[in-house]
Amino acid sequence: MAVTSWPQVPVGNRQHTNAAVVIIGAGISGMCVAIDLIRRYNCQNFVIVEKSSGFGGTWRDNTYPGGCCDIWSHLYSYSFEQNPNWSREYPAQEEILDYLRSVAAKWNLYRYARFNTAVEGATWDDEEKRWKVSIKVLGGKDSEYNSSYTMTSDYLVSGMGQLNEPNYPNILGLDSFEGKMIHSARWDWTYNLEGKRIGIIGNGATAAQAIPELAELAESLVVFQRTPNWVVPRMDRAITPLRQKLYNVIPPVRQLYRAALMDFRESLHESISKPGSESAIRTERAHKMLMETQLPNRPDLWEKLTPKYPTGCKRVIISDDIFPALGLANVTLETKAIEAVTPKGIMVKDKKEYEFDLIILATGFRTVDFMYPLQIMGRKGRSLSDIWKSHARALYGVTVEDLPNFGMLYGPNTNLGHNSIILMIEMQSRYITTMINTVLNVRKSGKTFALTPKTKRVKEFNDQIQGILAKTSFADPRCNSWYKTKDGVVTNNWWGTVVEYQKTLSVVDWNDYDSDGTAEGLVPTKNTYIGRVVEETRFSMTTAVAILGAASLAAGALFFRRRLNAKLL
Incomplete structure (x- = not known):
């Protein structure tokens, strides 16, 4: 079968069932990959398939009363689309959803999205070296034209994450x-x-x-x-209009604030991963102080509300x-x-x-059942359920053995308990889109090409991190959590800090992968350095003082202008 190169233009009517990339999910992960394809590689030949009716993912699904994020607003956003106008230190669900919709509109992602459309499964074609993605149309009107079809793509990306399928408890009656x-x-x-x-x-x-x-x-x-x-204090508060104005007028001030938040959050990693650490003890004291202050003279509740397991479990x-x-x-x-x-x-x-x-x-999600309920068939007909029959695992949390030209975001062992997951997702997107670009560049020459992580390398990586995770609070047998399987294997959490993860993915080592196809001589032989977005503090004290000084002057000018306007009125 003749192989054609992929075009830069978006998928049109005549190419309705053929795309360079199919992205599953229109949440934070799927949006990030789509934007990276556009801004880093000018690739627009992709389709975002989303079973709901809009962008937002978790933040579109979870609309319960009081719904909000437990990460600071200025850290819970894309580094390349920071929002200076957050209204509170911690964002509520509706404000996050508005932010994501505005990002989708800015990058014109609506033209690539197929809403009310579900991916039911995908099969890798060993001969064509392409994915055959089974799609079901859920929207009533659209399903009148075609209730299901098969989409063919060079690359398949899952942006489904870990928190998408509700978990219903197994309770009698x-x-x-x-x-x-x-x-x-x-x-x-x-x-x-x-x-x-x-x-x-x-x-x-x-x-x-x-x-x-x-x-x-x-x-x-x-x-x-x-x-x-x-439980630790949230200390949420409104962000004043003056601060919002400063973040708009002097972006370095906003960046410095974000970096400070990043530093603090990274410093908390030990408190949730290392039992008995100084940081963990401080967290337990904060819980006790908050509880006894807010529930005075209620020792009956103190006993019920005090865990008997380490923080982070x-x-x-x-x-x-x-x-x-x-x-x-x-x-x-x-x-x-x-x-x-x-x-x-x-x-x-x-x-x-x-x-x-x-x-x-309020029983959470099916967190250890990654990509449930999709039926994925990889190389030589091997199913994902067989690959993960013991537990879910992936090389660096993004690529899976026997699944060629496949990437996933917020996959096994990439969850955090101390910092913003968006920081992890951005790094995964950079890594995956680098691989996508390599595959598609080969396709331009009219050749077939597939990259699959080596089984041995996946095992080495998994054994390495499981050895570390077994000694953390996440694996402590004194509690059950959505971090681990019934057998106690921690399948959800990353073992270290965000910076450690970013550095791990900052280089694509092509020796980690088997290559297949007709593209002899076109496969990279040297590691590809892709770098990372440095989010932690990177200013010298002199620079920080200069920025804060400029911010103070700007704040004074704004205050003076308001006073003057008030007098004139």
Whole structure:
């Protein structure tokens, strides 16, 4: 079969089922890859396939009351699209979604996206050296034309991440409840919460954000807690218009602030990874001080809310209002195990039954089931389920053995417990798009080309990081978390800091990969240095003082101008 080169132009009507790159998902990861293809390589021959009806990913799906991010606004954004106009130190869900939509519009990503369209699976064609991607059209009107089709691409990228498929708990009688039941990741805003008897299963980050909001509206709220969490102060506050103006007028001030946030967050890594460290002890003290201050004279709750595992074993909760909410008269903290869901409510171990109008499942996602429920068939017909039959693993968290010309973002062992995941995603995107560009450049010559990580190298990398992770808090047997499998293998978290990860991916070592195809002599032989975006502090003290001085002068000028305008009026 003749091989044709890929065009730079976007996929049109005549090429509807043929693209250089297919990107699965229109969240932060998929958007980042699309933008990198455009801005770094002027590649526009790609398609973004998204099962929902818009950009945003996790931040479009999770609209529950109180939904927000536990990373500072100025760190939770692309380095190349920093937002000077965040309204708060910690962004709420709607503001993050607005930010992502504005980025998508700026880069004109809507022209590449196919919404209400789901990837059901993909098969690698060993002869053609291309992916055959099975696509189902979910949108009613569009499905009248074609309800399903197969897309052919040179490269396949998964931007599905780890937090996309809701996890429904395995509780006896879950389907028997006669009232309203809502999963936090599929919130129904048409349901009126006021005056309702509400039960919420789960007490992680989602529940900690939702509980204070629910408690204000509910007649009664029962929180079903399996194990307590370490909680530290959030200290959220509004960002003043003056600060926003400074960040707009003097970008280096914004950059310096972002770098300071980065430095602080990186310094927290030891607190969530090294049991018994000074940093971990400080975190535990902060929890105790916050709890006893906000719940005075409630030793009954102190006991229930103090974990018996090290910080980092489960994700640390960042909140200013979860403890006060749990102390309200209409809120009950239930720590007995749930025995069953009944038609009227929930029965706990001592046979006590709570009756509810609404049960909320704040039970997270299927985090260890990466790329679920896609059916992926790789080289020589080997399935992804077979590749990952013991546990999910990937070289540097981005490429998978026996899956040629494939990359994934926010994959196995790339999650963080201390810093912004966007910093990881950007580095992964740079690495993957470098590989995509190499493959597509070969395609320009009319030849076939495939890159697959060596099985031996994947095993070496996985053994290395698992050896490190086994000694961290993440692997501690005293708690269960979404970081690890039932067998205790930590499949989700990166072992080190963001900077350590960025440096690991700053060079593409082509010796890590097997090459296949007709492109003899076109495969890189030397490592490709792709660098990284330096987010940590890089200013000298002299430069920092100069920037802050300029900022102070600008602030004074703005203040003087406002006073003058006020007098003139």
